[in-house]
Amino acid sequence: MARTCLAVVLAAGDATRMKSSKSKVLHTVGNLPLIAHVTGSAAAAGVRKIALVVGRDADAVAMAARSGHDVPIAPVMQTERKGTGHAVLMAKDIIAEGYDDVVVLYGDAPMIDPESLRAAVTERSAGADVVVLGFRAADPTGYGRLIERDGELVAIREQKEATAEELEIDFCNGGIITFSGAQAISLLEAIGNDNAKGEYYLTDIVEIARERGLKCVAIEASEEDMMGCNTRAELAEIEVVWQQRARHRAMLSGVTMIDPATVYLSFDTELGNDVVIEPNVWFGPGVRVGQSAVIHAFSHLEGTVVGAHAQIGPFARLRPGADLAEKVKVGNFCEVKKARIGEGAKVNHLSYIGDAVIGAGANIGAGTITCNYDGQNKHLTEIGAGAFIGSNSSLVAPVKIGDGAYVGSGSVVTMDVPEDALAVARARQETKPGRAKRLREKILAIKALKMKSGS
Structure with missing residues (x-):
């Protein structure tokens, strides 16, 4: 953006109405605060x-506001709530x-498209002094109407003050206003509070500007761009x-989703081309999936790197720190946490791999557990390339x-196993002929005695 633009974000x-113990703007959409x-x-629109x-929650809000960009943030405190006009003046x-332009945004309206903000600044640069973003509402009930005449905006009329004719207008106020930086303070200070609530309404700036002979216009954005959040229900919408x-x-971008409506993405999810995602998959923050990987149904990924051509799930859980190389397979009902798994290794069924390094081509048998926690500290398990861990x-x-080591099925391994060695750590099997028949007869006799006594 060639012009210098200041964004004033009201938060x-x-x-x-959220009935929450934290600021509304700290609630998340796509796992990112509003x-x-x-x-x-x-920032994407180019504000300075x-x-x-x-x-x-001023400190937490300011910290969240700095996420994902390097535009300077200057927090200013509003201790009294006297309306939107008063709130903007806190940034006087x-x-x-x-600045050439000042644009007012709302911290609880997260869907605004940077292109809409650029369009407003473009309109300002073409000669308008005040630009209001509006939308065509499917149901305008409750919204302020944008009253236009001869291509200019003459007023923003709240529904309770609108005439019957004005109520027929479906062009509604989205709340976002861009105005001249040179005129900004003068216009804001002219806003009065002569209304039922005794508040200073930013929307009054339109009529104030027109009284001064300034040009006001409204441009259209989508209704979705203007969505705001006051309740948990609206947050869900x-x-x-x-x-x-x-x-x-x-x-x-080249991702296949079998049933898109059942896939949940996060703000920073990265998916390579030819990735296939089956139904009911959840991507938490910090997930990167390489090309041609397949994420099978009902898998849950968070803080994870999945290499190209990998196979995940179904019903797999990859927790933060899971780093999977190419062609890795993590099968059904497996959990991986803070573990690096080498190329082509397999963790097939019902296993837990935590705090571990697994070499390329290793095979982890069903039901294998890395016992990484001693009650106080976590410890590392290292499994070499080509090793085979029995079920x-x-x-x-x-x-x-x-x-290349081999661990026999059912083993409890407490000591290191050298390369190419076989480790079997289980009790020797004993077989006692006829003992099962006698044991079964004894059990049945006890059961019959209990039934006879009614206990």
């Missing part, structure tokens, strides 16, 4: 600085630094829209299994 509101979505869009008006000193957009982008084995860390 001081309480979470009363406020971070807003500041990220502002963000004045963040904070109140409740920052506005006074001098925004999540649905965000997920739909994220899935659509992924599929256009139902317990590897008690810290322990090393050498390259």
